[in-house]
Amino acid sequence: MPILGPAGAAAAALAAALNGWRSSASGDPPKRKRPPKKSATPISTPATPPEEPKNSRRQDDDGAPTQQKPSYKVGASDGGPGEWKEFNEGLSPEEAAYQKKVTGAPDGLVYSVKDPDVKTGFTRFDGYDPATNSLIDAKNFNKWPIDKKFSYDDVLEQARRQINAAKGTKIVWKVASPERAQKVSDILADGRVVDVTVEFLPP
Secondary structure, eight states, X not given: OOOOOHHHHHHHHHHHHHHHHHHSXXXXXXXXXXXXXXXXXXXOOOOOOOOOOTTOOOBOTTSOBOOOOOOOOBTOOTTSSSEEEEOOXXXXXXXXXXXHHHHOOOTTEEEEEEOTTSTTSEEEESEEETTTTEEEEEEOOTTOOTTSHHHHHHHHHHHHHHHHHHTTOEEEEEESOHHHHHXXXXXXXXXXXXXXXXXXXXX
């Protein structure tokens, strides 16, 4: 076979293709093969979810917060903005019993949040609920002089101080009487305090 140069090789390839076309049964030119189409949607591997950090408030599939209980351990934050501390509030037996019902905390234990704007450096709450990320205060108010101006002012001052310390954490006041709960709600509304939730809880 004679050795062909580049031009001769190209001519020979063209001649072979024409001969194949003429010799085909249909007489149609041969069809070119097309490369397979790429998928429009790329297939990805699901990412592995990161591990949950300690004290995180995870949620169930329905969006409800996973139930967590306070530890009541001195020095523990339970995921909140403060920590449990021992403190004697000098409560009456009636007040102590109501506070324990509201928070579940043992006597002499409070939830303390750092607050540089007060002399003590801390603002105290009666408890903290990690399941709802709420700072809790028990308000028995059985002997509270509800119609006195100093009572009105004290409610607003305490609410504003707690809001400042909470830095966005929810605050809930549990009040032992429906009438007193309504009165406290009215005082807060009159003082344009909206970041404290007032709830009635019987003793």
